[in-house]
Amino acid sequence: MPTSESLLLTIIQPDIVWENKAANLSHYDSLISGIEGPKEIVILPEMFSTGFSMSPEALAEPMNGDTLSWMQETSKKFRIILCGSLIIAEKGCYYNRFLWVQPDGNTYFYDKRHLFAYSGEDKQYSQGQRKLIVQVKGWRICPIVCYDLRFPVWARNVPGSEYDLLLCVANWPERRRLAWKTLLQARAIENQAYCIGVNRVGMDGKDIAYSGDSSVFGPLGELLWQKVGQEIVHTISLNKASLQEARNNYPFLRDADPFTLNNAAS
Numbered sequence: 001m002p003t004s005e006s007l008l009l010t011i012i013q014p015d016i017v018w019e020n021k022a023a024n025l026s027h028y029d030s031l032i033s034g035i036e037g038p039k040e041i042v043i044l045p046e047m048f049s050t051g052f053s054m055s056p057e058a059l060a061e062p063m064n065g066d067t068l069s070w071m072q073e074t075s076k077k078f079r080i081i082l083c084g085s086l087i088i089a090e091k092g093c094y095y096n097r098f099l100w101v102q103p104d105g106n107t108y109f110y111d112k113r114h115l116f117a118y119s120g121e122d123k124q125y126s127q128g129q130r131k132l133i134v135q136v137k138g139w140r141i142c143p144i145v146c147y148d149l150r151f152p153v154w155a156r157n158v159p160g161s162e163y164d165l166l167l168c169v170a171n172w173p174e175r176r177r178l179a180w181k182t183l184l185q186a187r188a189i190e191n192q193a194y195c196i197g198v199n200r201v202g203m204d205g206k207d208i209a210y211s212g213d214s215s216v217f218g219p220l221g222e223l224l225w226q227k228v229g230q231e232i233v234h235t236i237s238l239n240k241a242s243l244q245e246a247r248n249n250y251p252f253l254r255d256a257d258p259f260t261l262n263n264a265a266s
Contacts, residue, residue: 004137007165008040010080010235013214013227015202016051016171019059024049025070031233032074032082039235041136043198044084045169046146047096051204052171053087054124056094060087071101079103081136084198085112085145085169093126098143098169100134108134112145113154121147131161139164139240146170149183149197153261157191157253164243165194172199174211181213181226188217192247194238201231219246 012031017023032042046052049067050059061067067086075082081102088097088109096112111128115121131154134141142163144155149168157163166187172180180197188195194217201212216224216236225236247253 004139005240007137007139007238007240008038008235009196009216009238010035010039010042010233011196011198011214011216012042012044013198013212013230013232013234014045014048014200015231016045016048016200016204018051018205019053019055021049021059021067025067029074032078032080035078035233035235037235039078039080041081041083042078043167043169043196044082045198045200046085046171047087048084048169048200049086051200052119052146052208053205054120056087056089056124060089060094062089068099068101068107071099072105072107075101075103076105083143083167083169094124095128096121096125096145098132098145100132100143108132110143110145112148114147114151116147133161133163139238141165141167143167143169146172149180149187152187152190153259155187155191156256156259157193158256158259163191163193164240165196165238166191168195168197170197170199171204171210172197172213174209177211177213177228181215184215185217185221185223188219189221192219192243192250192253194219194243201229219243220250 083100085098088095098110100108110132113128140163184197215226
């Protein structure tokens with residue numbers, strides 16, 4: 001596939017209504033329809049339809065459920081790629097599943113690998129086993145979900161599954177915002193890739209506050225955009241030439257230590 005020099009990504013940093021799918025999807029309809037100018041990829045945060053809930057038995061949907069249907073309809077209507085994570089039930093298990101929905105009808109998914117035991121996520125959800133690399137316009141994108149960000153080996157840019165952009169969707173609490181911003185920047189630097197973190201704002205049903213701090217970092221760790229404290233829709237263009245220049249001038253990845261991960265095929 002030919003490579004495009006630029007890639008447009010629209011970050012939606014919302015205030016999620018706790019466990020209210022209808023209200024959230026209606027709000028996203030309004031936000032997405034209000035995006036001005038061209039749009040290619042629209043990114044929603046982790047568990048965008050419910051908030052970070054530990055009640056999958058009440059909220060989970062099958063892969064042919066209403067929320068994925070809404071994503072597919074919205075993707076087709078606006079000719080965009082729409083992505084974010086939600087609660088999925090499959091074969092007797094629950095997953096915190098990132099969905100990548102294309103206007104041509106193709107859908108790809110990644111199940112969150114690292115489950116946040118501090119909140120009991122590991123007791124309610126099943127662990128993902130495989131990484132995902134999606135391609136658009138010649139760009140290679142690796143999605144991860146929230147707590148995955150703390151594990152650099154899982155996110156490592158390695159031969160055979162190289163990527164240009166690490167995309168992290170999250171419900172990352174305000175009280176750990178320093179770690180959020182620092183880890184996003186570190187993942188960009190060590191992987192010589194763009195890194196985008198998409199978070200939420202507001203309070204959830206457990207009185208946990210979220211500051212957003214959705215961010216875009218360049219392949220040398222430079223901060224390209226960040227927003228704290230309020231709901232926002234922001235579109236940014238990433239440049240492939242800048243990425244290649246950084247990798248050519250500082251070819252650190254070629255000196256990386258080789259390793260393999262079990263159950264981690266892309």
